[in-house]
Amino acid sequence: MLNRVVLVGRLTKDPDLRYTPNGVAVANFTIAVNRPFSNQQGEREADFIxxxxxxxxxxxxxxxxxxxxxxxxxxxxxTRNxxxxxxxxxxxxEVVADNVQFLETKGSNQGGQSSSAGYTSNQNPGANQGQSNQGPSQQSSKASDNPFENSGEQVDLSDDDLPF
Known part of the structure; x- marks a missing residue:
């Protein structure tokens, strides 16, 4: 049997961080995910998950x-009741997230004109052994790692250009 969900979307509000009586952190959040088609009026609708x-x-x-x-x-x-x-x-x-990847740096969401931080927040820290799990400010930058870095040109992409 398989129960797997992969979503890419935007937070609809700031995550709600709380702690259980035992001190375990838990965050509830909702993401808006665009549907891959337009309605009869030509507008894109979204699901709030x-x-x-x-x-x-x-x-x-x-x-x-x-x-x-x-x-x-x-x-x-x-599911729960x-x-x-x-x-x-x-x-x-609801979706119980095992892994959340930050697709933008903090404060950079300007209508799709953002840089990808590539920061991954894993539920299972042992799953990424051998992989770098550094935040945006800790990543080493080499000119050969990112061919688009510091090019000065803006890349304009719409949701229709993305394969997911």
């Missing part, structure tokens, strides 16, 4: 990303 992430990645998300930031989420769908304040049973479906 509730997500949750735990521990250190939750703290990283809350510290580095804010409303409007573009992120990538890798996780699984989980509880009794609401009105006594009725409430059913919730």
């Amino acid at each position: 509730n997500c949750v992430i735990w521990r250190r990645p939750a703290e990283n998300l809350a510290n580095y990303m804010k409303k409007g930031s573009m992120i990538g989420v890798d996780g699984r769908i989980q 509880f009794e609401g304040q009105d006594g009725k049973r409430v059913f919730m479906t």
Whole structure:
């Protein structure tokens, strides 16, 4: 059986970071993901997907990303239910994120004119052994690593140009 979700979208509000009574960090957030087609009026619609992430990645998300930031989420769908304040049973479906990748540096979301930080916040730190997991300010930069770095030219991409 397989339960895997991969999403790329923008945060609809700042992540809500909280701590359990045992001191474990948990962040709830919602991302807006554009649908790959237009409606009858020619407008693009979006889905608003509730997500949750735990521990250190939750703290990283809350510290580095804010409303409007573009992120990538890798996780699984989980359902739960509880009794609401009105006594009725409430059913919730959300994405439990195993990995969140920051697709923009902090404060750079200017309508798609952003640079990719490539910073990954993993739920499972052992999964990326041997890979660099440094933040934007810690990454080493070499001229040969990024052929577009410091070229001075702006790249204009729309959602239609992206393969996902």
